[in-house]
Amino acid sequence: MSRTDHSHTASEWAQLDLRHVWHPFTQHDEWVAQPMIVVDRAEGVELIDVEGRRYLDGTSSLWCNVHGHRHPKIDAAIRAQLDRVSHTTQLGLAGTTAIALAERLATLTGFPRVFYSDSGSTAVEVALKMAFQAQQQRGNTQRTRFAALTEAYHGDTIGSVSVGGIPLFHGIYKPMLFDAVRVPSPDRAGEGEAALLAEAEGIFREHGDTLAAFIFEPLVQGAAGIRTHSAAFLEALCRMARDAGALLVADEVATGFGRTGTMFAIDQTAVRPDILCVAKGLTGGYLPLAATLTTEAVFASFRGPYTEWKTLFHGHTYTGNPLACAAALASLDLFEDDCVIAGLAPKIEALRDAMAAVRHPAVIEVRQIGLMAAIVLAGGPTEARLAHRVTLACRDEGVIVRCLGDAVVIMPPLVMTPADLRRIVTAVETALGRTLPGPAQGTQANRAE
Numbered sequence: 206m207s208r209t210d211h212s213h214t215a216s217e218w219a220q221l222d223l224r225h226v227w228h229p230f231t232q233h234d235e236w237v238a239q240p241m242i243v244v245d246r247a248e249g250v251e252l253i254d255v256e257g258r259r260y261l262d263g264t265s266s267l268w269c270n271v272h273g274h275r276h277p278k279i280d281a282a283i284r285a286q287l288d289r290v291s292h293t294t295q296l297g298l299a300g301t302t303a304i305a306l307a308e309r310l311a312t313l314t315g316f317p318r319v320f321y322s323d324s325g326s327t328a329v330e331v332a333l334k335m336a337f338q339a340q341q342q343r344g345n346t347q348r349t350r351f352a353a354l355t356e357a358y359h360g361d362t363i364g365s366v367s368v369g370g371i372p373l374f375h376g377i378y379k380p381m382l383f384d385a386v387r388v389p390s391p392d393r394a395g396e397g398e399a400a401l402l403a404e405a406e407g408i409f410r411e412h413g414d415t416l417a418a419f420i421f422e423p424l425v426q427g428a429a430g431i432r433t434h435s436a437a438f439l440e441a442l443c444r445m446a447r448d449a450g451a452l453l454v455a456d457e458v459a460t461g462f463g464r465t466g467t468m469f470a471i472d473q474t475a476v477r478p479d480i481l482c483v484a485k486g487l488t489g490g491y492l493p494l495a496a497t498l499t500t501e502a503v504f505a506s507f508r509g510p511y512t513e514w515k516t517l518f519h520g521h522t523y524t525g526n527p528l529a530c531a532a533a534l535a536s537l538d539l540f541e542d543d544c545v546i547a548g549l550a551p552k553i554e555a556l557r558d559a560m561a562a563v564r565h566p567a568v569i570e571v572r573q574i575g576l577m578a579a580i581v582l583a584g585g586p587t588e589a590r591l592a593h594r595v596t597l598a599c600r601d602e603g604v605i606v607r608c609l610g611d612a613v614v615i616m617p618p619l620v621m622t623p624a625d626l627r628r629i630v631t632a633v634e635t636a637l638g639r640t641l642p643g644p645a646q647g648t649q650a651n652r653a654e
């Protein structure tokens with residue numbers, strides 16, 4: 206068998222997977238017991254498995270695909286970069302493609318300084334170290350802690366997990382983590398925010414002078430199950446944090462590049478952070494690339510003679526990878542050429558209307574901001590794994606979605622049409638009806654007898 210043999214049968218691929226691949230966020234006792242989709246290729250917004258079956262990519266391949274798969278312009282940009290160089294280091298050398306992207310991101314965001322890494326987690330890790338070190342180098346040596354929201358998710362590395370606050374993901378690692386100051390966030394924009402702000406005020410009063418920075422997912426806490434808060438709520442928290450002398454770190458890893466209806470979520474607010482983290486959508490979902498962007502003021506606190514040791518001693522091997530930077534540049538071209546942001550409104554509305562029309566007694570709530578959405582199901586016992594079973598049943602409808610706890614998450618590529626968005630919601634509704642026949646279906650069945 207050649208090392209790139211694509212002639213295995215579906216079950217041979219599955220057997221090999223079960224033997225060798227350790228999947229992320231996956232209980233393998235469950236993985237071995239459920240049918241496996243082995244993806245071999247993709248076209249536009251469809252994933253294609255080894256047997257040629259097609260599925261709508263309702264997770265944007267984990268929240269990162271923007272313009273669809275195998276977009277001719279991004280493909281061409283990567284191929285052109287292949288003919289120049291695939292990888293060269295940013296340590297001690299500069300590179301044309303990384304420079305071009307940095308300039309482009311600076312113009313797009315207004316942050317003049319761009320530090321590259323490879324994932325959302327590393328973008329956050331870098332931001333935490335930057336904020337900490339900037340404070341130290343400004344003489345604020347007591348500012349060693351971070352404030353973060355309850356139910357926050359900032360990635361899976363130790364620093365980003367430390368500022369994260371999802372007990373299921375983070376509980377076991379507690380002894381390895383540093384302690385963050387926890388600021389309460391609502392489940393849903395507007396809900397009880399005044400009381401939470403009053404509480405936050407006390408927290409910032411008590412801990413404010415120990416804070417290096419306040420980190421937040423602006424407007425929506427994605428991994429917590431699409432929990433939203435209002436712009437006014439975030440603005441008030443950021444004012445408190447600023448007044449306390451903390452730097453502001455916006456984690457736009459999930460929300461960046463159009464996901465919430467604007468290029469960045471902070472565009473819908475008056476919040477102007479000191480540090481901005483981007484990753485998922487940066488390359489259009491093609492290649493691992495992240496960036497931590499900062500103001501000139503943050504950057505300036507790292508300048509000085511070498512022996513003042515103000516260097517940011519951080520950098521990953523594949524930092525600023527040219528293939529990934531080429532994909533990102535092509536993706537940003539597409540945002541402009543295809544007027545992607547301007548075209549989002551009817552899609553967002555189609556998704557909202559489709560979700561509002563879902564009728565099933567197990568649906569207790571729908572959540573949405575832009576093209577980030579969730580259909581939340583009545584909890585039930587953890588073992589029942591209702592939302593998980595619904596996502597598996599969606600596959601029979603030709604739709605891939607995932608759940609977070611009781612929330613079935615819908616996170617389509619921005620390029621998806623209103624018709625495809627409706628198809629996803631219909632698939633969830635059908636799958637739910639088959640997984641948990643509600644009274645309506647029950648009555649109908651009785652009547653038929």
Ligand SMILES: *Cc1c(COP(=O)(O)O)cnc(C)c1O
Binds near residue numbers: 324485
């Ligand atoms: C996904 C995510 C991360 C982590 O990104 P990875 O690329 O998975 O490391 C960090 N922050 C937020 C808000 C995310 O949604």
